[in-house]
Amino acid sequence: MDEKKYVVKKSDIHGNGVFAAKKIKKGEQILKYLGEKITKEESNRRGLEQEERAKTSGEGSVYIFELDDEFDIDGNFEYNDARFINHACQTNCEAENIDGEIVFTATKDIAEGEEILYNYGYALEHFMRHPCKCGKPGCVGYIVAVEDRVKLKKILARMKKKKFASHK
Numbered sequence: 001m002d003e004k005k006y007v008v009k010k011s012d013i014h015g016n017g018v019f020a021a022k023k024i025k026k027g028e029q030i031l032k033y034l035g036e037k038i039t040k041e042e043s044n045r046r047g048l049e050q051e052e053r054a055k056t057s058g059e060g061s062v063y064i065f066e067l068d069d070e071f072d073i074d075g076n077f078e079y080n081d082a083r084f085i086n087h088a089c090q091t092n093c094e095a096e097n098i099d100g101e102i103v104f105t106a107t108k109d110i111a112e113g114e115e116i117l118y119n120y121g122y123a124l125e126h127f128m129r130h131p132c133k134c135g136k137p138g139c140v141g142y143i144v145a146v147e148d149r150v151k152l153k154k155i156l157a158r159m160k161k162k163k164f165a166s167h168k
C-alpha cells in the first residue's frame with residue numbers, strides 16, 4: 001500500500017468521505033485504520049469522556065474501532081484518514097484484522113471516484129441514536145449490523161402499527 005488509492009473529500013452522505021482515487025479491484029487492500037492501540041478498559045474510559053464532551057460542545061464523533069477481544073484502536077488522529085470512511089447500508093469494503101492491524105479491503109470492484117463505504121454495524125439496542133442517511137437502495141434508515149436488519153425492520157413495523165393505533 002505505498003501509493004495512495006484514495007482521496008479524502010466532502011461527501012454527500014456526511015461531512016468528509018474517502019473516495020477511490022483509481023480503480024480498485026475486489027480483494028485489494030485500500031487503507032488501514034491507524035491510531036493508538038488501547039485496552040478495552042481505556043477504550044470505555046475514552047468513550048465516556050467523549051460522550052461528556054459531546055454534551056457540552058456538540059462534537060460527538062468517537063473514533064474507536066474494535067481490534068479484537070482485548071484491544072481497540074483509538075483513531076482520533078490527524079493521520080488516520082480511515083476515520084472519514086462513511087457508513088452505508090450498501091458497502092464496498094470490509095474491515096479485516098490482519099496481523100493486529102485493521103485493514104479495509106474491497107468486497108467488490110470499485111470505480112475511480114466512488115466513495116468507500118463501510119457498515120459501522122452498531123448495536124441494535126441504540127439504533128434510534130444512529131439514523132442513516134446513506135440514500136442507497138435498501139437503506140434501513142438506521143446504522144445497524146447486516147445481521148440485525150430483519151430484527152430492526154420488525155421493530156420499526158411494530159412502532160408504526162402503534163403509531164397508527166394511537167391516532168385512531
Ligand SMILES: [Zn+2]
Binds near residue numbers: 133
Ligand atoms: Zn442507509
